[in-house]
Amino acid sequence: MQFLKKVAAMARGTLVVDENLEPLAPFLEAKNIRIIVPERKMSDEKIIKTLLANRIIVTNNSDDFKNKASSFDYGIIATENVNIKQLDTLAAMISDAIIEHELWSIRHGFMLILMKNGKHTLEALTA
Secondary structure, three states: OHHHHHHHHOOOOEEEEOHHHHHHHHHHHOOOOEEEOOOOOOOHHHHHHHHOOOOEEEEOOOHHHHOOOOOOOOEEEEOOOOOOOOHHHHHHHHHHHHHHOOHHHHOOOEEEEOOOOOOOEEEEOOO
């Protein structure tokens, strides 16, 4: 019985949520996703080097992270094109896109560009 409690408490995966999307964190946690939010004013370089290895970052500034994704082994979910104000709706879109594109198994070297119409684009990022 104790094993079942531990399994039930495990998150589906871990996302790093860029500072400007921090209010999205509790809505993703409600989808059973573990969230890491960088410290305020942490540089993109420090985020990349200390938080992103084998993780996925959700960001509104994908250009800041795109060039180093394959070298530092992380993936990107870009939210620039969705402009959704309801954070629960955005969290559901992210969760559904992760499942649809099997991002937990890919984990790095990609950028998923979310689109408001649901026709997201998955790009491979190479060095």
